Structures are given as structure tokens and as C-alpha cells.
Amino acid sequence: MLAETKRQTIALVIATIALGIIVGFSSLLLGQLLDIVEQLFLHFEENAHIPVATAATPINRLVSVTLGGIIVALIWYALQRYGKPTVSINKALQGEKMPFGVTIIHVMTQIFYVATGGSIGRELAPREAGTLMAQTWQKFAGRIGLAELSVDDQRLLLASAAGAGFAGIYIAPITGMLFAVEILLKKVDIKTVSVSLSMSVIAMLVGSITKGFVPYYLIAHKNFSIKMLPFVVVVALVMGLLGGLFRRGFQWAGKHSAQSKQILWQLPLVALLTGIVAMKMPQIMGNGRGLAEFSFVNLDQKVIVFLLVGAALKTIVTILTIKAGAAGGTLTPSIAIGGALGGVIGFAYMVIMPGLSMATIAQAGVIGAVGFLAASQQAPLMALFMLFEVCHLDSSALLPLGLTVALASVSSKLVLSK
Numbered sequence: 001m002l003a004e005t006k007r008q009t010i011a012l013v014i015a016t017i018a019l020g021i022i023v024g025f026s027s028l029l030l031g032q033l034l035d036i037v038e039q040l041f042l043h044f045e046e047n048a049h050i051p052v053a054t055a056a057t058p059i060n061r062l063v064s065v066t067l068g069g070i071i072v073a074l075i076w077y078a079l080q081r082y083g084k085p086t087v088s089i090n091k092a093l094q095g096e097k098m099p100f101g102v103t104i105i106h107v108m109t110q111i112f113y114v115a116t117g118g119s120i121g122r123e124l125a126p127r128e129a130g131t132l133m134a135q136t137w138q139k140f141a142g143r144i145g146l147a148e149l150s151v152d153d154q155r156l157l158l159a160s161a162a163g164a165g166f167a168g169i170y171i172a173p174i175t176g177m178l179f180a181v182e183i184l185l186k187k188v189d190i191k192t193v194s195v196s197l198s199m200s201v202i203a204m205l206v207g208s209i210t211k212g213f214v215p216y217y218l219i220a221h222k223n224f225s226i227k228m229l230p231f232v233v234v235v236a237l238v239m240g241l242l243g244g245l246f247r248r249g250f251q252w253a254g255k256h257s258a259q260s261k262q263i264l265w266q267l268p269l270v271a272l273l274t275g276i277v278a279m280k281m282p283q284i285m286g287n288g289r290g291l292a293e294f295s296f297v298n299l300d301q302k303v304i305v306f307l308l309v310g311a312a313l314k315t316i317v318t319i320l321t322i323k324a325g326a327a328g329g330t331l332t333p334s335i336a337i338g339g340a341l342g343g344v345i346g347f348a349y350m351v352i353m354p355g356l357s358m359a360t361i362a363q364a365g366v367i368g369a370v371g372f373l374a375a376s377q378q379a380p381l382m383a384l385f386m387l388f389e390v391c392h393l394d395s396s397a398l399l400p401l402g403l404t405v406a407l408a409s410v411s412s413k414l415v416l417s418k
Helices: 002-042 058-082 089-093 100-116 124-143 151-170 173-184 190-211 226-255 261-280 289-297 301-323 331-352 359-377 380-391 395-416
Strands: none
Touching: 002 058, 002 100, 002 124, 002 151, 002 190, 058 100, 058 261, 089 124, 089 151, 089 173, 100 124, 124 151, 151 173, 151 190, 151 380, 173 190, 173 380, 226 301, 226 331, 226 359, 226 395, 261 301, 289 301, 289 331, 289 359, 301 331, 331 359, 331 380, 359 380, 359 395, 380 395
């Protein structure tokens, strides 16, 4: 018995290291695919300074999203009609097998659509790819003589690989670990944290080969003041309610998403709508990085209406995109919507409390983003550390952001418990 336990521990360690490398490279390759498609369709290279294709012509943006919608509608229709059904991460954790070829095409299609401007998050694709790699590894491990892992350890590897996929593309290992233990496994102990964090760190190191260690979002002012705490209480409660409503919205859209031939007309139609909006407001394109960045660095009161309209339109087109049959994430769209709404409330707060610096506005966007994300994902710890990692925040942000996710999580229950 002791010898078998030792063999299983060795197998788990080897799997953690190997999958960290494999999943890291899968995230790296998906990132490269995103860059290639953006160059091809929108003629720009995305980074924190240029997060969206504002330099592309309005017609270029319209054609890019619409054409992208038509192409992915055809691909997803073909997968549904001729391929095996796709398997979600949660179902994979329950023992269902992801069809390899179908999942690879499904994952690449998600990245393709986001790159053309489709309003959906890109983070689901690397997570699904990571889970697929873990399932494939488990088949391979038996062939090379490694000990068969327990059912719990097999689930741990799948969840950790999903989190590592996120870590590899966003260079955020703690967020990847928390996605695995807080959202997927809902279990925190030494083994789950050690395996998931180790795998995410390795995947991050591999992903950084092309991405480097730079912030995903730039913040105008990172030194948070304790004077923000009264504002935090207000915005956290509001973001909790709104984030809860957004969660209900995208869950409803996912439950009633277009299937089979419905995708062939619904997704191109929503893509056309997205393109029309993007002609005037390119910030709503893709995963919403442009809208979030705009709210984090723009300190001019003239943008209040823009942020409010941007948040509303991003919410609508994202929910419609999911309803139309597209697959993708909701983490980064939540950051975009919450960031814009937080900025709007920040401007209002400055009117009520004169004398505050303009840094309040940029920080209000971050606070709004973390509160909205915590509520929409029902994962306060993941939301907290995600903003820390993708924005490279310092310790001064811990108290206001920690209080925000706590209050937002509580207030979201008023919406979600009904």
C-alpha cells in the first residue's frame, strides 16, 4: 500500500510538471493565433497601450466582426451536425471525455471570433484546451508505466490544467490556481493548492515567452488611499447587484443559446449588430479590454456618457452573442462593464465629495471592475487576485479591493437568491 501511494505521488508530480509545460504552450499558441487573426482582419497588434483597433476604419471594424460571425457560425454549425458533442469543463470533471479533434476546433474558433471583434471573453478557450490536455495526458501516462491516479487526483489534474490555461494566456498564476480550487473543485487543502499553483506557475512561465511580464491593463494611479473606503462601500453594493444581474443574463443566454441551424442566422446577425456598434465605439469589441482600459486611464469628465453607454452596449452585445450560440468567457467582459460603471460612479462621487484627486476616477474603475467580476462569477478571491495580477497592483489596493469583493458578493445574493 505504501509503495503504491509513493508511485501515485510520483505520477502526480510528473503530471503537474508535464502539464504545466504542455498547457503553457497551448495557451502560448492560442495567443499567437489571436495576434495573427487581429493582424489579418483589423491590421493592428494588441497590447495594453493599444488594446483595441481604434485606428482601423469604421467599415473595417464592421466587416471584420460580421465576416468573423459568418465564419464561426458555419464552423460551429458543422461541429454540431457532423462532430461529436463538445464537453464542458464541469462535465469533464464528472468523467465525460472531451472529443479531441472537435474540442481543438471549438477552442480555436472561440479565439478566432474574439480576434475579429466578437463580443465575448477569450479565457474559456485556454481553459478548455488545458482540460483536454490533462485528459489526453492521463491516457498517455498509463502507456508509459506511470501509476494510475485516484479519481480525486484525476479531477485535480483536470481542474488545475484548466486554471493553468488561464495563467498561461493572462500571466496570472494565482488567478489560475483560484479558478481551479474556488470555482471548479470548491476544495482548499495543501494538495489542491500545491498542484494547481505549481502547474499555473509553470504555464505562466511558458506563456511569458511571448507575452512577457507586463500588465494586461494599465492603471493611471496605483496608490490607493484609505479615503476611498466610503466610496468602496457604495460601489461594491451597487456592483454586486448589477454583477448578479449580468450573471443571470449570461446564464439565461447560455441555457437558451441557438443550436443547429439557428446559429447560421442568429450569430451573423448579432455579429452585424456588434460591428455596427463598433463603427462608433470600437471599445466594445472582443473581450472588452479596450473599454476597461479606457475607464482605467481616462480622467476627463466628458467621458461619463461614453462609459455609461459603453457598459450598457457591452452588456447587451455580450449576452446576445452567447444567446446566438457563440462560446467564450465572461470574466474579461465583466471587468470591462464593471470598470466603466465604476468610473461613472466615481465621477458622481467626486461631485458629492469635492476635493478628491482625479486619481479617484481611475481607481473607481478598478474597484467597479473587481466588484462586478466577483458578483458575476461568484468567486471573490479569484476576482481579487485577478485584478492584482493583470493590473500589477501594489499592497495599497488590498484593503479597498478586498472590502469590495466581500460586499459585492453579499449584495449579489439579493439578486441571485430569487
